[in-house]
Amino acid sequence: MFNLQLESESINTAIDALVDKGWYFWHNAIPTSLCDALYFELQQRQQDGELQQAGIGRGQEHQLNQRIRRDAIHWLERQTPAQAQYLDLMQQLQLELNRQLFLGLFEYEAHFALYSPGDFYKKHRDSFRGAANRMVTSVTYLNPTWQADWGGELVLYNEEDTQELTRLMPQCGALALFMSEQLPHEVLPTRQPRASIAGWFRCNTSTHDLVNPPK
Numbered sequence: 001m002f003n004l005q006l007e008s009e010s011i012n013t014a015i016d017a018l019v020d021k022g023w024y025f026w027h028n029a030i031p032t033s034l035c036d037a038l039y040f041e042l043q044q045r046q047q048d049g050e051l052q053q054a055g056i057g058r059g060q061e062h063q064l065n066q067r068i069r070r071d072a073i074h075w076l077e078r079q080t081p082a083q084a085q086y087l088d089l090m091q092q093l094q095l096e097l098n099r100q101l102f103l104g105l106f107e108y109e110a111h112f113a114l115y116s117p118g119d120f121y122k123k124h125r126d127s128f129r130g131a132a133n134r135m136v137t138s139v140t141y142l143n144p145t146w147q148a149d150w151g152g153e154l155v156l157y158n159e160e161d162t163q164e165l166t167r168l169m170p171q172c173g174a175l176a177l178f179m180s181e182q183l184p185h186e187v188l189p190t191r192q193p194r195a196s197i198a199g200w201f202r203c204n205t206s207t208h209d210l211v212n213p214p215k
C-alpha cells in the first residue's frame with residue numbers, strides 16, 4: 001500500500017456535490033486493503049483498552065453525555081502506517097477543497113469511532129459554541145460488511161432541520177462528506193459494532209478574536 005491516491009475525477013464530483021447540496025456519499029472511496037488495516041487497528045485498540053468515551057464540546061465545556069452520544073474514540077496521530085496513509089488521502093482532499101472552494105482550510109483532525117451494539121449519536125451539528133471552525137465533515141466506514149437490518153445509519157437533515165435528506169448505511173470504504181455547520185445529522189442506534197473514522201477539515205478562526213480550542 002504505497003502512494004494511495006483518491007481519484008481526481010471523483011474528488012471533483014464530491015466537491016461539486018458539496019457546493020450544490022451540502023453533502024456527498026462517495027462509495028468505495030477508500031481502498032479495501034487500507035480499510036481492513038484500519039479496522040484491525042481499531043479492534044486491537046479496543047481490546048487493549050485504548051479507546052476513550054467520546055464527549056461533547058471542548059476544553060471547559062467538555063462533558064461526557066451518555067444521553068447524546070455513546071461511541072468510544074481514539075484520535076489519529078500517524079501512529080501507524082495505516083493512519084498515515086489515511087491522513088495522506090485526506091490531505092489530498094484538503095488541497096483540492098482549498099484550491100476549488102478557497103476555504104482556507106488549514107488543518108484536518110480525525111478520530112476512530114466504535115459504536116457498540118445499542119450505541120447512537122443523537123441529532124447534532126458538528127460545531128461548537130464560540131468555535132465554529134469545522135468546515136467539512138468526513139466519515140469513513142470500516143466494517144467489511146454491513147447489513148440493512150443492523151441499523152447504525154447516518155441520517156442527514158436539511159439546514160432548517162425540517163426534512164430528512166438521506167439515510168446512509170455504513171458500507172465498507174464509503175466516505176460521507178458534508179458541510180459541518182450546515183447539516184444536522186444523527187447516527188441511529190446500531191445492532192452490531194460499527195467502526196468508522198470521523199474527521200473535520202477546519203479553518204483558522206483565530207483571526208476573528210477566537211482562540212482556537214484545544215482537542
Ligand SMILES: O=C(O)CCC(=O)C(=O)O
Nearest residue numbers: 121126139154187196198
Ligand atoms: O459516524 C457517523 O456516521 C457520524 C458521526 C458523527 O456525526 C460525529 O462523530 O460527529
Ligand SMILES: [Fe+2]
Nearest residue numbers: 124125126185
Ligand atoms: Fe457529527
